[in-house]
Amino acid sequence: MNDALIELREETPDRLVLRGYASVAEVWYPVGKAFQEKVNRRAWQRSLAGGPDTVLLQDHSGLALARTKTPSGEPSLVLSEDDRGLYCEAFLDATAPRVQDLRSTAANSGLQMSVGFRCEKDSWNESRSRREVKQASIDRGDVTICNYGCNPATEAAISARGAAGEMERRMCPTEFERVRGRSQILVPTSIEEMKLRKVKLARRAELTVPHVTPRYSYQEIQKLGKEGYAHKRKDGKYNFPVYDKIDVVNAVHSIGRTDPGERLSVKRFIIYRAGLLHCEHLVPERWWDEVGEAMPEGLPR
DSSP states (O other): OOOOOOEEEEEETTEEEEEEEEEETTOOEEETTTEEEEEOTTTTHHHHHTOOOOEEEETTEEEEEEESSOTTSOOSEEEEEOSSEEEEEEEEETTSHHHHHHHHHHHHTOOEEEEEEEEEEEEEOTTSOEEEEEEEEEEEEEEEEESOOSOTTOOOEEEEEETTEEEEEEOOOOOOOBOSSSSBOOOOSSHHHHHHHHHHHHHHTTOOOSOOOOSSOHHHHHHHHHTTOEEEOTTSOEEEEOSSHHHHHHHHHTGGGSOTTTHHHHHHHHHHHHHHTTOGGGSOHHHHHHHGGGSOTTOOO
16 A cells, blocks of 8 residues: 555644645556556656646535635645655635535545546557556646545545644545546546546546447437537538537547548537536547647637
C-alpha cells in the first residue's frame, strides 16, 4: 500500500484545510476490466507550469469548493507535483453547509480523491492491455473528493486537532478510475452516476464501443435539433443529439457512423456542445487538430 494520505484539518474556527494526492504516480491500476493504466512521474509538470484553471469538486460535479484562479486573485486551491504524484491543498470555508457536510462525511465514512484531466501524451504496450499516461493537462479539469477513487495504492486519512492532540483515522483504499481521457475518476452515489461513470471511463480510455444504445427516438432527436441540441445535417434533418455529458460520450463513440462528408461538421458540433457543458475533456485530443480553424471560438485547447 502507498502511504499517500488525504487530510482534512481545522486550521481556524472558520477554515478547514484539505490536503492530499488526487493522483499517485507509477502505480498500475485497472480501468474497468479493459486494461491497466498508470500515470508517470512528472506527467503534470507542463500543465502546472502553465498555471491551470482547476477546481475542487465533490464527485466530479457541482459548484467548486475551491479553485486555483479566483476573483480575488488569491487561490483557494494550490496544486503541485512531487515524486509521489499530484498534490492538492485546498482552503475551505468551514461555515459553508457543503463543507460542514464534508467534515461529517470525512469523520464517519472517510475521504478519497480523484482527478479529471485531458491526456496529452500516452503509450500502449503491443497487446493494448497497459497504458502509460506520460503527459496530462488539468486545465479546466478538476480534483475531486469522492467515496472511491480508482487507484488501490491510495489510502485516505482524516486528521483533527484538539486538546488531546492529533488523531488519525485510516479510511478505505482509493479505487482510481480514469474518466476524462485521463484516469482516476469515480463516484458511484447513484445508479445513474454509476452508468455515467462507466461511459466516461470507456471514453477516456478511448475504447471502441461496438454499439451505443440510442437514448432518443427519431422524433425526439428532431425536436432537440430545433432547440440547438442536435447536429443539423446537409438535408436539414438532425442527428447526433448532445443534450448532456452522457450524450457527448455517446456521440464520440458513434462518430464512425457519420457520412464522411459531414464528419468534420459533426465533430465541430460535438466539441461546441462539450464546451458549453464544460466537459471538452471527453473529446479526443486529436479532434482539435482535425477541426483546426473550424473549431468553435471561445473553447480552450
